[in-house]
Amino acid sequence: MPSYDFVTVDVFTKARFGGNPLAVFPNAAGLSDEQMQAIAMEFNLSETTFVLPPTNPRNHARVRIFTTRTELPFAGHPNVGTGYVLATQDPNPPEHYTFEEIAGPVRVHVQRDAMGAIEGSRVSAPHSLNIDVAAPTAVVAACASLTESDIVTTSHDPLVASVGTPFVIAEVVSPQVLASARPDLTAFRHHAHAHPELGDLKLLLYTRRGETLTHLRTRMFAPLTGVLEDPATGSANAALAALLVSLAPGDNVDLHFEIEQGIEMGRPSLIIASGRKTAEGPVEASVAGTCVPVMRGTLTI
Known part of the structure; x- marks a missing residue:
């Protein structure tokens, strides 16, 4: 054998x-x-x-x-x-x-x-940033057991973004709201069927840590792929870094993000995610740890 x-x-x-x-x-x-x-x-x-x-x-x-x-x-x-x-x-x-x-x-x-x-x-990351469809705020809130007012849409609506694997990315109002999120499997199943454009609804929630724009905390739920919650998701956070760099003012931007994940699971993680854009090309991303x-x-x- x-x-x-x-x-x-x-x-x-x-x-x-x-x-x-x-x-x-x-x-x-x-x-x-x-x-x-x-x-x-x-x-x-x-x-x-x-x-x-x-x-x-x-x-x-x-x-x-x-x-x-x-x-x-x-x-x-x-x-x-x-x-x-x-x-x-x-x-x-x-x-x-x-x-x-x-x-x-x-x-x-x-x-x-x-x-x-x-x-x-x-x-x-094997691909540059690809931004796909927007995700309804109500869908994100239902899947995470939150209210629509918990979702921040100032910088961007919840949307599907990818640098190799697609995720629905949404910002929430505070670390306290992020900590209170709970994946609702029934909602995930229902909305994945009702919104096939969102794929298997891998959901990354993020919020700012303090006043700095590059210190973040995230959680990732993907129950439809067998991962109820992930302690640290490099591909999702790479997509997040690329997305935030794409939204940053200026043509030439290179930012490094310190991202905490897994806190609520008792498996604290620190991810260094980077995004870079130039006037000539697409947004590239990397992740390190x-x-x-x-x-x-x-x-x-």
């Missing part, structure tokens, strides 16, 4: 049992689609990644990302964590990896601390 080694890491944290846990299979060649999905269900984490040989030898690996229910085209915390795991297992890691994913090539930059030890990675190793083992199929 074939066996496969795995590693788990906590992503977007410097403290074990914080951040967003991830399972990584560094050598997953031979596993079928069905086996990968079953393994992700067994681990029951937000995502599990499977590293395979690249299709193009110029790239470093093909990486597949599974939630407990489905495969994702791109996600932030799985790429941050997978890049960290591969770099720590490589006696001479490169400065960056290029992963082949459904959304396209993903560039993952290895990050080191002041002593030169590998501590995490930074992921460049530190990782902590937790477990390693072998799974026999």
Whole structure:
């Protein structure tokens, strides 16, 4: 019976049992689609990644990302964590990896601390910002068990935005309102059916922390993809950073956001998300964070 080694890491944290846990299979060649999905269900984490040989030898690996229910085209915390795991297992890691994913090539930059030890990675989103349809404020409020007055529409209406994976992004009035939000599965199911243009209704709520515009707190609910709430969502926060940069005045803007997530879940996370726009081109985004190793083992199929 074939066996496969795995590693788990906590992503977007410097403290074990914080951040967003991830399972990584560094050598997953031979596993079928069905086996990968079953393994992700067994681990029951937000995502599990499977590293395979690249299709193009110029790239470093093909990486597949599974939630407990489905495969994702791109996600932030799985790429941050997978890049960290591969770099720590490589006696001479490169400065960056290029992963082949459904959304396209993903560039993952290895990050080191002041002593030169590998501590995490930074992921460049595979696509520039794409802003799609607006989402009715009433839909967002119902799905999050809030009132319409809890949703801020001064800067933008709730809308679907993506830099690789689409999310409904909405601002709420305060950290207290954000903390009071609760995903309503019945509302998610109803409104996903009534509003197919919103996709599977992955909902990112955010608010400002204090007076600064670049210190944020977020929560992400995606019960229709098997994630009732996520402790740290790199792809969603990258899209948020890109969206806010797109709305910022000026043609040349480069902003870095310190984003807290997972507070309400008891898994505090810190995500560094960046967005950049120029007069000549689209808005690009990246997301970075530190990782902590937790477990390693072998799974026999």
